[in-house]
Amino acid sequence: MSSSPVQSEAVASPADHSQFLVEQWECWEAMTRNYGSPCYGYDAETIEKRATELLSVLSPAPQRRLFYSFKANPLPSVAQELKSLGCEAELTSVGEIGAAKAAGCELGRALYGGPGKGVSEYRHAIQSGLIHFSVESLLSLRNLSTAAEAEGRTVEALLRMNPDSPPKAKLAMSGVASQFGFEEDELLTRGQTIREAAGKFVTLTGLHLYWGTQIDDTETLLNCFEKTASLAVQVAKSVGFPLRAINFGGGFAWPYAHSGSGSGLQELQGGLELLSGASALQNVEWWFESGRYLVASSGTLLTRVMELKESKGRLFLLLDTGIHHLGGMSGLGRIPRFSVDLITDPGKSNDDSKMVVDVVGQLCTPLDCIAKRIEIPRVGPGDLLAIPNVGAYGATASVGAFLSRPAPAEIVYRGEQVLAVHRLRTGHEEWTNLS
Ligand SMILES: Cc1ncc(COP(=O)(O)O)c(C=O)c1O
Known part of the structure; x- marks a missing residue:
C-alpha cells in the first residue's frame, strides 16, 4: 500500500493553539457585531484543505471526478470555492441548479439526480444545460426520455441501484426498503424494459450507488466501492450498454456539531489503487460525491x-x-x-x-x-x-x-x-x- 500524500496538520504547541483560538474568537466576535447573532461563518481555507485532501485520496481512481453535493450547503460562495478547486456539482432541484449557476459551475458537467422527478423538472434541467442524470426508477427514466425528446436533445443517464444488502453506515440509504434507486433484481433482470424506457434520447452510461452517509470505517467504504464496481459491470452487461462511468457515491464522514475530525482516509487511497487495476474498469470514469466531508x-x-x-x-x-x-x-x-x-x-x-x-x-x-x-x-x-x-x-x-x-x-x-x-x-x- 502506498503512503498517502495527505499530511496531518502541523501540531501546534498548546500555547500556539490557545493563541489561535483567541484570534479566531476575536474574528467571530467581530462577525456577530457586524452581521448580528446568530450567524454562520464558513472558513474558505478549511474548505480548501478538505477538498485538497479528498481529491488527493481519490487520485488513484482513473479519470476521477469529485462532485460536491449541494444538499449539504447550497450557498453559492461555498460552491464557488469548491468549483475553483476542481469539484463539480451534484444537484437535485431547481433551486440547486440556480445556486450552481450563481457559483459559475459548468452545468454540462454537473450531475442531476434524486427520486420522484417529473417531465417538467427534467425539461428545466435540460434547458439549463444539464446532460448527466442519475435515474432512480423506470417512470423517472421514461420521464427523462420524454423531456429529452421534447427538448430535442440527447442526454446521458446512470442507473441508481438499491442493492440487496445494506452497508455499515450511520444512515444507510441502500440495501434497505426505500424510495431510492432501482432494486438490484430489477436492474439485473429487466434489461429490455429499461432500454425501451430510455428510448432514443437517453444514452445509458453507468451505475450510481450511494450506500449511505457517515461511513467512518475505511474498510466498510472500500467494501462498498468494490461491490459497486462489480455490480456496475453486471448491470451494464445485463441491461446491454457499454460501461462508461461508475458513480461510487461517498459517505465520507465528518462529525456533526461536535468538535473533532473525520476518520483518516489514507487507507482508502491504497485500496483504490488496488481496485483500479481491475481490467473491467479500464476506460471507465470513476465518480464520487461528497457534501459533509468537503464543507462540514x-x-x-x-x-x-x-x-x-x-x-x-x-x-x-x-x-x-x-x-x-x-x-x-x-x-x-x-x-x-x-x-x-x-x-x-x-x-x-x-x-x-x-x-x-x-x-x-x-x-x-x-x-x-x-x-x-x-x-x-x-x-x-x-x-x-x-x-x-x-x-x-x-x-x-x-x-x-x-x-x-x-x-x-x-x-x-x-x-x-x-x-x-x-x-x-x-x-x-x-x-x-x-x-
Ligand atoms: C445521493 C446522495 N449523494 C450524496 C449525498 C451527500 O452525502 P454526504 O453529505 O454525507 O457526503 C447524499 C446525502 O444524503 C445523497 O443522498
Whole structure:
C-alpha cells in the first residue's frame, strides 16, 4: 500500500493553539457585531484543505471526478470555492441548479439526480444545460426520455441501484426498503424494459450507488466501492450498454456539531489503487460525491446566550438559535437526536466553574432542544458561544420557516477577509410575484 500524500496538520504547541483560538474568537466576535447573532461563518481555507485532501485520496481512481453535493450547503460562495478547486456539482432541484449557476459551475458537467422527478423538472434541467442524470426508477427514466425528446436533445443517464444488502453506515440509504434507486433484481433482470424506457434520447452510461452517509470505517467504504464496481459491470452487461462511468457515491464522514475530525482516509487511497487495476474498469470514469466531508468543518454557528432559567431542578440555557437554524430535521425525528458541543470564549476560561444545562432555543416547542445535560463553563446572558462542524446540513437542513424568525446571516471568510455574506429568504411572496 502506498503512503498517502495527505499530511496531518502541523501540531501546534498548546500555547500556539490557545493563541489561535483567541484570534479566531476575536474574528467571530467581530462577525456577530457586524452581521448580528446568530450567524454562520464558513472558513474558505478549511474548505480548501478538505477538498485538497479528498481529491488527493481519490487520485488513484482513473479519470476521477469529485462532485460536491449541494444538499449539504447550497450557498453559492461555498460552491464557488469548491468549483475553483476542481469539484463539480451534484444537484437535485431547481433551486440547486440556480445556486450552481450563481457559483459559475459548468452545468454540462454537473450531475442531476434524486427520486420522484417529473417531465417538467427534467425539461428545466435540460434547458439549463444539464446532460448527466442519475435515474432512480423506470417512470423517472421514461420521464427523462420524454423531456429529452421534447427538448430535442440527447442526454446521458446512470442507473441508481438499491442493492440487496445494506452497508455499515450511520444512515444507510441502500440495501434497505426505500424510495431510492432501482432494486438490484430489477436492474439485473429487466434489461429490455429499461432500454425501451430510455428510448432514443437517453444514452445509458453507468451505475450510481450511494450506500449511505457517515461511513467512518475505511474498510466498510472500500467494501462498498468494490461491490459497486462489480455490480456496475453486471448491470451494464445485463441491461446491454457499454460501461462508461461508475458513480461510487461517498459517505465520507465528518462529525456533526461536535468538535473533532473525520476518520483518516489514507487507507482508502491504497485500496483504490488496488481496485483500479481491475481490467473491467479500464476506460471507465470513476465518480464520487461528497457534501459533509468537503464543507462540514468549515462552518461554525455563532450564537449568544439569552437567558439561564431553572425549572424543577434543571438548568436551561436559552440561546438565540435552535432547530430553525441548525439540524431541525432531527427535531422532526428525521435523524437521531443529536447533542451539540458549545465552545466558549477562550479568553475567559480562567474561571473553571462549570454548569450542567439543557440547551434550548426560542421556538415554542420542547423539540427546540439541541443538547441535554451537557457540562459547560459557566456563561451568562450576552455571552457568545460557537457550535463547530456545522458547515454541512446546518442552515439548509433546518425548519427555517417555523415561527417566522429571521434566518441567520451566512458569512464566507478567508483569514480576516469577508468574501461574501448571504441570508436565506424567509416569509411569503405574493402569488402575483411568483414566476
Ligand atoms: C445521493 C446522495 N449523494 C450524496 C449525498 C451527500 O452525502 P454526504 O453529505 O454525507 O457526503 C447524499 C446525502 O444524503 C445523497 O443522498
